[in-house]
Amino acid sequence: MKNQAYRMAMLFDFYGDLLTERQREFYDLYYNEDLSLAEIAENYGISRQGVRDVIVRAEAAMTEIEDKTHIIRRFQQSRAAIAAINDAADRLLQSIDRRSYNDAMLDEIARAIKENAAKLEQE
Numbered sequence: 001m002k003n004q005a006y007r008m009a010m011l012f013d014f015y016g017d018l019l020t021e022r023q024r025e026f027y028d029l030y031y032n033e034d035l036s037l038a039e040i041a042e043n044y045g046i047s048r049q050g051v052r053d054v055i056v057r058a059e060a061a062m063t064e065i066e067d068k069t070h071i072i073r074r075f076q077q078s079r080a081a082i083a084a085i086n087d088a089a090d091r092l093l094q095s096i097d098r099r100s101y102n103d104a105m106l107d108e109i110a111r112a113i114k115e116n117a118a119k120l121e122q123e
Contacts, residue, residue, distance in 0.1 A: 005031070008031050008059070009031065009032075010072050011059070011062040011063065011066060011072070012027060012028070012031065012032075012062070014062075014066070014071055014072055014075075015061075015062040015065050015066065016028075016062070018061070018062070018065065019058050019061060019062070022054060023054055023055075023057060023058035023061070024058070026040055026051055026054045026055050026058070027054075027055055027058045027059075030051075030055055037051045037052050037055075077119070078120060081116045081117075081119045081120050082116075082120070084112065084116040085112075085113055085116045085117060085120075088109050088112040088113045088116070089113065091109055092106070092109045092110075092113075095109070
């Protein structure tokens with residue numbers, strides 16, 4: 001469930017502005033405000049099934065966009081590469097601070113930095 005909620009939040013953060021106003025509103029109420037389909041239906045004077053249909057169409061539209069663009073996937077890959085670059089830089093700084101570095105360690109860290117920077121360039 002947690003992964004599904006995270007996925008839905010990411011989809012909405014990246015693609016929510018591409019939805020119709022009604023889709024965006026119902027989606028936000030359902031996923032972010034935690035209202036039930038029945039509560040939304042009552043507030044808008046439509047059926048529960050009508051609310052569900054709007055939300056399902058919104059989910060499908062955002063999923064289709066992600067399947068075509070892979071923006072979220074690339075964003076997550078970039079975040080992982082940046083974390084690896086930061087980790088390598090921290091290791092380098094720690095080894096310099098302790099003066100415990102050697103050529104092999106510096107070479108390993110430099111290669112890790114270059115490898116992750118190359119991954120970012122490919123994106």
